[in-house]
Amino acid sequence: xxxxxxxxxxxxxxxxxxxxxxxxxxxxxxxxxxxxxxxxxxxxxxxxxxxxxxxxxxxxxxxxxxxxxxxxxxxxxxxxxxxxxxxxxxxxxxxxxxxxxxxxxxxxxxxxxxxxxxxxxxxxxxxxxxxxxxxxxxxxxxxxxxxxxxxxxxxxxxxxxxxxxxxxxxxxxxxxxxxxxxxxxxxxxxxxxxxxxxxxxxxxxxxxxxxxxxxxxxxxxxxxxxxxxxxxxxxxxxxxxxxxxxxxxxxxxxxxxxxxxxxxxxxxxxxxxxxxxxxxxxxxxxxxxxxxxxxxxxxxxxxxxxxxxxxxxxxxxxxxxxxxxxxxxxxxxxxxxxxxxxxxxxxxxxxxxxxxxxxxxxxxxxxxxxxxxxxxxxxxxxxxxxxxxxxxxxxxxxxxxxxxxxxxxxxxxxxxxxxxxxxxx
Numbered sequence: 422x423x424x425x426x427x428x429x430x431x432x433x434x435x436x437x438x439x440x441x442x443x444x445x446x447x448x449x450x451x452x453x454x455x456x457x458x459x460x461x462x463x464x465x466x467x468x469x470x471x472x473x474x475x476x477x478x479x480x481x482x483x484x485x486x487x488x489x490x491x492x493x494x495x496x497x498x499x500x501x502x503x504x505x506x507x508x509x510x511x512x513x514x515x516x517x518x519x520x521x522x523x524x525x526x527x528x529x530x531x532x533x534x535x536x537x538x539x540x541x542x543x544x545x546x547x548x549x550x551x552x553x554x555x556x557x558x559x560x561x562x563x564x565x566x567x568x569x570x571x572x573x574x575x576x577x578x579x580x581x582x583x584x585x586x587x588x589x590x591x592x593x594x595x596x597x598x599x600x601x602x603x604x605x606x607x608x609x610x611x612x613x614x615x616x617x618x619x620x621x622x623x624x625x626x627x628x629x630x631x632x633x634x635x636x637x638x639x640x641x642x643x644x645x646x647x648x649x650x651x652x653x654x655x656x657x658x659x660x661x662x663x664x665x666x667x668x669x670x671x672x673x674x675x676x677x678x679x680x681x682x683x684x685x686x687x688x689x690x691x692x693x694x695x696x697x698x699x700x701x702x703x704x705x706x707x708x709x710x711x712x713x714x715x716x717x718x719x720x721x722x723x724x725x726x727x728x729x730x731x732x733x734x735x736x737x738x739x740x741x742x743x744x745x746x747x748x749x750x751x752x753x754x755x756x757x758x759x760x761x762x763x764x765x766x767x768x769x770x771x772x773x774x775x776x777x778x779x780x781x782x783x784x785x786x787x788x789x790x791x792x793x794x795x796x797x798x799x800x801x802x803x804x805x806x807x808x809x810x811x812x813x814x815x816x817x818x819x820x821x822x823x824x825x826x827x828x829x830x831x832x833x834x835x836x837x838x839x840x841x842x843x844x845x846x
Contacts, residue, residue: 426625779792
């Protein structure tokens with residue numbers, strides 16, 4: 422049997438469904454909806470593995486509705502129209518038994534794809550249930566969002582995960598084939614990150630990785646197995662951040678080979694393409710900065726481009742950007758400058774703006790001295806006139822220290838000519 426444990430243990434009734442008491446408990450929103458016979462289109466928003474797909478399937482069973490399922494990753498307008506046509510042909514229009522159309526990862530649908538749903542949802546040809554891990558306020562078009570009730574699903578608690586684990590050990594036929602002694606479960610629960618699917622997948626991974634059917638399950642065995650089984654990529658737990666950390670540190674350390682390797686690990690594991698690009702955008706500002714300002718431009722272009730074209734072509738753009746950032750000169754001077762400035766602000770409070778720098782839109786302000794003595798740079802040689810721009814209490818405070826790269830050496834030379842006596846460049 423090749424069916425994963427998480428799929429084998431998918432609840433068949435609402436009674437077997439764990440978690441989300443605020444929705445399916447005795448006083449839950451969905452429980453009351455079922456009792457009252459009301460069933461609008463819905464959006465389920467929550468982290469992975471919290472039961473969004475399962476809940477949609479169980480609601481269809483509870484309401485005795487035909488159930489169609491699409492994934493926004495590989496479905497388009499054509500597939501949507503085919504299902505709507507089936508619903509119309511089966512009497513879905515204004516029928517109390519209109520089919521349920523479940524769309525997983527609905528946030529990945531484009532505006533035009535979401536638009537194609539509007540008419541069928543509004544007329545009741547289908548009842549839409551969308552599932553998303555992203556905030557629907559940003560990812561679902563307003564016209565569709567206004568036609569749906571949004572329900573938030575929470576990450577499962579450790580107590581709920583323990584119940585799911587015990588249920589699987591008790592009910593699953595294949596698990597009963599192991600001589601399994603459970604010594605510790607903390608590692609399983611921690612690495613699952615509130616994700617029931619991940620919990621059961623981790624358990625299955627650990628068991629299958631052993632050479633024997635007699636197994637003592639403890640934290641050390643779980644951590645050791647997860648670290649050696651490189652196909653596992655924990656998107657929300659510690660190992661996820663270990664991979665991301667290795668990727669960022671490889672670029673910061675100017676090693677393009679390591680950077681591309683860790684990039685490949687994330688790509689192979691199905692990491693969100695925008696997440697990877699976003700991290701490189703942050704790194705371009707934090708670790709390269711003024712040493713090569715073009716790095717930020719390229720990283721921003723990469724972020725926008727990969728969001729447009731997606732996988733698999735997006736991998737090429739990510740690789741190009743990672744290599745460029747890794748081989749760029751590095752400087753965190755701008756990053757340190759703003760943090761130092763923020764510390765000064767916190768320590769000194771709201772100091773007064775020097776009078777020459779103040780805006781004077783009224784005659785009264787001019788009479789009070791606002792703007793008096795300001796030297797307009799363009800009226801002076803080389804567009805520079807020495808004057809005080811900091812509050813009196815911070816006069817001479819140097820916040821930006823140029824790095825030793827070629828670009829910032831030129832900046833230091835520029836500042837020496839103008840501010841050597843004041844700031845000591």
